[in-house]
Amino acid sequence: MTALPRRIIKETQRLMQEPVPGISAVPDDTNARYFHVIVTGPEDSPFEGGLFKLELFLPEDYPMSAPKVRFITKIYHPNIDRLGRICLDILKDKWSPALQIRTVLLSIQALLSAPNPDDPLANDVAELWKVNESEAIRNAKEWTRRFAMDN
Amino acid sequence: MNFFFDVVLNAFIRMLQLFWFGKRRISNSLSIYVKTNEGNTLCVDLDPKWDIKNVKEVVAPRLGILPEDLKVILAGKELHNSTIIEECDLGQQSILHVVRTQPGRNRTRKLNLPQDTIEELASENSDVNESGSKPMNETLTDLPLEEAEESVTTISEQEQEENRAHFYVYCSAPCKSVQPGKLRVRCERCSSGAVTVDRDPQCWPDVLLPQRITVHCENDFCLPPLSVTHTEEIESQILYAKFYFKCANHTSLGETDESVPLYLIKPNLRKVPCLACTDIRDTVLVFPCEAGHVTCLDCFCDYCTARLHDRHFEFDTVHGYYTLPCPTGCPDSYILEVHHFHLLNAHQYEQYQRFGTEEYVLKAGGLLCPQPDCGMGIIPQSPDTDTTDEECRKIQCIGGCGYVFCRRCLQGFHVDDCETQHPVLSSSQNPATGTYAVDPLKAKDAKWDEASKKTIKVSTKPCPKCRTPTERDGGCMHIVCTRAGCGFQWCWVCQTQWTRDCMGNHWFG
Numbered sequence: 001m002t003a004l005p006r007r008i009i010k011e012t013q014r015l016m017q018e019p020v021p022g023i024s025a026v027p028d029d030t031n032a033r034y035f036h037v038i039v040t041g042p043e044d045s046p047f048e049g050g051l052f053k054l055e056l057f058l059p060e061d062y063p064m065s066a067p068k069v070r071f072i073t074k075i076y077h078p079n080i081d082r083l084g085r086i087c088l089d090i091l092k093d094k095w096s097p098a099l100q101i102r103t104v105l106l107s108i109q110a111l112l113s114a115p116n117p118d119d120p121l122a123n124d125v126a127e128l129w130k131v132n133e134s135e136a137i138r139n140a141k142e143w144t145r146r147f148a149m150d151n
Numbered sequence: 152m153n154f155f156f157d158v159v160l161n162a163f164i165r166m167l168q169l170f171w172f173g174k175r176r177i178s179n180s181l182s183i184y185v186k187t188n189e190g191n192t193l194c195v196d197l198d199p200k201w202d203i204k205n206v207k208e209v210v211a212p213r214l215g216i217l218p219e220d221l222k223v224i225l226a227g228k229e230l231h232n233s234t235i236i237e238e239c240d241l242g243q244q245s246i247l248h249v250v251r252t253q254p255g256r257n258r259t260r261k262l263n264l265p266q267d268t269i270e271e272l273a274s275e276n277s278d279v280n281e282s283g284s285k286p287m288n289e290t291l292t293d294l295p296l297e298e299a300e301e302s303v304t305t306i307s308e309q310e311q312e313e314n315r316a317h318f319y320v321y322c323s324a325p326c327k328s329v330q331p332g333k334l335r336v337r338c339e340r341c342s343s344g345a346v347t348v349d350r351d352p353q354c355w356p357d358v359l360l361p362q363r364i365t366v367h368c369e370n371d372f373c374l375p376p377l378s379v380t381h382t383e384e385i386e387s388q389i390l391y392a393k394f395y396f397k398c399a400n401h402t403s404l405g406e407t408d409e410s411v412p413l414y415l416i417k418p419n420l421r422k423v424p425c426l427a428c429t430d431i432r433d434t435v436l437v438f439p440c441e442a443g444h445v446t447c448l449d450c451f452c453d454y455c456t457a458r459l460h461d462r463h464f465e466f467d468t469v470h471g472y473y474t475l476p477c478p479t480g481c482p483d484s485y486i487l488e489v490h491h492f493h494l495l496n497a498h499q500y501e502q503y504q505r506f507g508t509e510e511y512v513l514k515a516g517g518l519l520c521p522q523p524d525c526g527m528g529i530i531p532q533s534p535d536t537d538t539t540d541e542e543c544r545k546i547q548c549i550g551g552c553g554y555v556f557c558r559r560c561l562q563g564f565h566v567d568d569c570e571t572q573h574p575v576l577s578s579s580q581n582p583a584t585g586t587y588a589v590d591p592l593k594a595k596d597a598k599w600d601e602a603s604k605k606t607i608k609v610s611t612k613p614c615p616k617c618r619t620p621t622e623r624d625g626g627c628m629h630i631v632c633t634r635a636g637c638g639f640q641w642c643w644v645c646q647t648q649w650t651r652d653c654m655g656n657h658w659f660g
Contacts, residue, residue, distance in 0.1 A: 007428040063427045064450075064457035064478075083659070096479040097427035097454065098444070121654070 004032050008058060011101050023105045025056065033058040037069075037105060041148065042113040046140035047075070050148030054084075054108070056101065066095035067104055076136075076143035078117040078126035086111070087121035181236065184246045185210055188345050188369045199237035203230045203283070210249055222283070224248040224369065227336035227348035227392060231283035239286040240333045243402040248345035250369040287334060291316040291351055293417065296439055298354045317418045319434075320410035321493045322398035329494055330400040332410055334358070336366070339391040343370035344406065348392050355414050357394075364392040411490045415439065416448070425450050426479065436491070440481030448494055454478050455495055459503055462633045466510065473507035513637075520548040521561040527551025531558070561618060615641050615648070627659050 012032070015025050022042070028034040037054040041047030053072040059065050069091060071084030079087040090099060090107055117129035129136040180196040187193075193213055197206060207218035214221075223230045225239055225247055241247070293316050320332030338346045339361065346366040357363045368390050397403060398410045419435045427450035436451045438444045446454065455475065458464055464473050467485040474492075477484035486492075492503050508528060509519055517530035527548050545564050548554045556562060560569035611620035614632040616639035621630060628643040642653040 005428060006430060010429055061453065061457050064453050081658075085659070094480065097446075097450070098479045121658075 005062075007063060008032065015101060020102055020106060022109060025101060025105060033062075035101065039105065039109055039112070041144060042109060045113045046137045047077075047112045047144050047148070050144035052112075052148050056104070058101075063097040063099075066091050066099075067101060069104060069108065074143060074147040076125060076140040077112065078115050078129045078136075079111055079119065079121050081121045085121065087119060181241065182243055183241060184244060185249050186246055186344070187214065188248070188250045188343075188371055190372075197236055199235075201236050202232060203234045203236075204232040206236070206247070207232070214249070214251070216251060220252050222250040222252055222369070224250060224345050224347060226287040226334060227346055227366065228285070228287050229283040229347050230286055234283070234285060240288040240399065242333075242399060245403050246344060246406065248343075248369070250345055287336075287348075287351065288316070291334070293317075293420075294352060294355045294358065294414070296355050296414070298356055318396060319413045319416040320396045320398055321413055321490045322400060322410045325404075326398055326400050327497075329413060329416070330398045330410070332396045332412060333399045334394060335397055336392045336394050337406075338366055338368040338370060338373055339393040341368060341370050341373035342393075342406075343368060343373060345369040346390070346392065352394065358412070359394075359414075361393065362391045366390050366392045411488070413491050413493075414488060415486065415491055419445070427454070436494075438477035438481070438484050439486065440477040440479075440484035442477075442479075442481060444477050444479055444481065444484075446478070452494055455492060455503075456499065459495070459499060459506070462506060464503070464506060464510075466514065473503075473510055518546065518558065518561075520551050520554055521556055522548065522552050522554045525552040525554065612643065612646060614639055615646055628653065628657055 012027055019025075022040040024038045025035045026037075028036060035056040035058075037056050039052045039054060041050035041052065051073075052075060055070050055072055057068045059068060069086055071080055071086065073084075074082075075084070081087075086108065088107060088111060090096075090104065115129060117126040125136065125139075128139070181199055183195055183197050185193040185195055191214070193210065195206075195209055195213075197209070203223050204218070206223060207221045211218040211221055225241070230239065316334070318332035318334055320330055322328060322330045335344065336346060336348060337344045346368045349365045349367070352358045352364060373390070395409045396412045397408060415436050415438065417435060417437055419431065419433055422431050423435065423445045424431050425435065425447040426444050427446055430447060432447035432449075435445045435447055438446070458475055464475055465485070466472070467474050467487070470485075470487060472485065472487060472489055474486045474489055476486075493500055495503065509526070512519065512528035512530060515530055517528055520527040520529060525548060527550060529546060529548060529551075531546055544558045546556055546558050548556070555564045557564050557569060562569070607620050611622045613619065614621050614630075614634065614637060617632060617634050617637040619632060619634040619637065621632065623630065623643055629649050630641050630643050632639040632641070640649040641647060642649045642657075644657050645653060
């Protein structure tokens with residue numbers, strides 16, 4: 001195992017000193033490349049009031065390749081599948097080394113505010129979101145209450 | 152402790168040097184070749200602390216003329232008498248051009264000139280000792296990639312100092328690495344270095360493109376070609392500069408010793424942090440995008456290595472280079488001087504070249520020999536109208552291993568359809584040997600490549616487009632073919648093109 005790159009150290013320090021509002025990211029005690037993340041559901045979204053746990057891992061060639069991020073808390077969202085995997089362009093082909101942990105988490109938070117059923121990962125959720133949005137939002141609120149509130 | 156010892160030792164050595172060389176006038180000699188416009192070359196030892204006046208005093212007697220009658224030219228500039236040698240970027244065995252300001256030559260020149268310019272020329276002549284300027288490396292500022300629209304801004308001396316141009320080159324021999332470089336200039340017509348430029352280059356196109364900056368050539372033998380028309384004659388009187396670069400790391404190996412400028416590498420005088428590691432490093436690479444994104448050289452290598460590993464270099468569609476864009480995905484940001492990839496190690500650069508060649512062959516409609524350890528690029532001739540389909544499919548690796556194979560399935564050449572072929576069995580049935588019986592079933596498994604062929608067959612699926620055996624060692628079902636020129640996106644489960652349905656139903660299995 002090589003030493004932790006300075007960039008990761010700097011990013012971690014900044015995340016600690018100037019945390020992003022509504023997001024906490026704490027490195028694991030035993031692995032500085034693994035972060036425990038909590039994102040609060042954005043206001044005026046079906047996820048409001050929820051606390052969503054995520055895991056974020058910085059691969060060996062970070063920042064040349066994107067961090068790997070996954071929701072641990074179950075969430076009803078057309079771009080997040082039942083295993084918590086996220087459909088977000090900047091985590092795939094639109095990744096750039098100029099992006100950071102901070103920007104990735106902000107994008108995920110924005111994804112909660114603006115679900116995109118036209119680029120789905122969870123097909124059934126996306127389908128409902130398109131056909132009957134109010135029911136889909138009801139489901140999302142219900143899941144938020146059940147899985148993201150009582151912990 | 153060691154450090155302290157070194158300091159003392161160095162001081163002692165320096166004192167010794169002072170004592171020793173004090174008697175010899177030259178404290179730290181620099182061997183320079185002096186070339187005259189009459190074709191002579193002298194070798195002189197100079198003291199870096201001397202000024203150009205001292206140089207003239209040393210050189211003039213050896214040419215049998217007065218120091219006042221000499222002009223010293225380096226890198227397109229006549230050097231002023233007060234210029235100190237060490238301010239010029241001269242290295243051991245560099246060439247200085249010395250030109251005799253011949254009164255006779257000027258007189259004949261005057262005869263040809265219209266009346267009103269004679270006075271001007273005469274006054275120029277009278278203060279010839281005071282003519283000349285600072286060397287190019289002192290005055291040249293950092294060159295922008297694009298032509299600036301207006302460059303009349305005046306800058307202070309300090310800004311000038313901070314903004315001074317520094318060049319990096321790839322030295323192919325003997326250094327075989329990226330090194331600091333020196334800008335030099337010669338006459339485009341006669342290749343003589345005894346030229347003075349009419350203006351300093353303002354941007355990289357001034358340096359890289361021909362016929363941008365005019366020069367005055369001091370070479371007596373720089374003659375225009377025999378011209379026919381009057382306009383041609385006038386055109387041939389205009390002389391242009393040809394800029395080139397030398398490696399500053401090794402002793403000059405003569406006038407033909409040139410290096411490729413790596414114009415995206417710059418000293419980080421503006422203290423811009425690297426976009427990837429955010430460190431502020433001394434030397435950086437500035438991408439040719441509008442934003443001018445900056446990476447340090449280490450992160451640039453990491454970027455190239457990651458892209459090389461995934462075979463994700465791209466063809467710049469305009470110029471056809473196999474290259475990389477700015478890592479943040481800016482438009483129009485391809486690196487157009489591929490020697491920058493020499494920042495990678497030799498093995499990686501070789502790999503880059505191989506991938507580039509393979510991609511080019513496939514892009515041109517060619518194919519690569521499928522034999523292990525061959526991979527020769529073959530571009531078959533376009534078939535004539537009367538050739539049969541069979542002849543079309545039959546490809547021989549000429550110039551490589553000589554293997555004859557089927558263009559469609561990339562197996563050994565066969566007559567029948569590709570699917571019905573069993574190349575494994577074809578050579579084991581040999582009825583000619585009557586005395587030495589071999590069990591064909593046992594012989595079937597006792598072939599050199601048999602095990603690996605089996606492994607490949609069992610552990611891979613062919614790309615639906617190019618049939619390259621593909622192994623999936625983890626990750627999702629979305630496969631992107633990495634074979635040169637293919638890049639087909641397919642589904643591991645369906646073995647057809649990747650679709651939205653595959654993503655919804657079995658992206659991760």
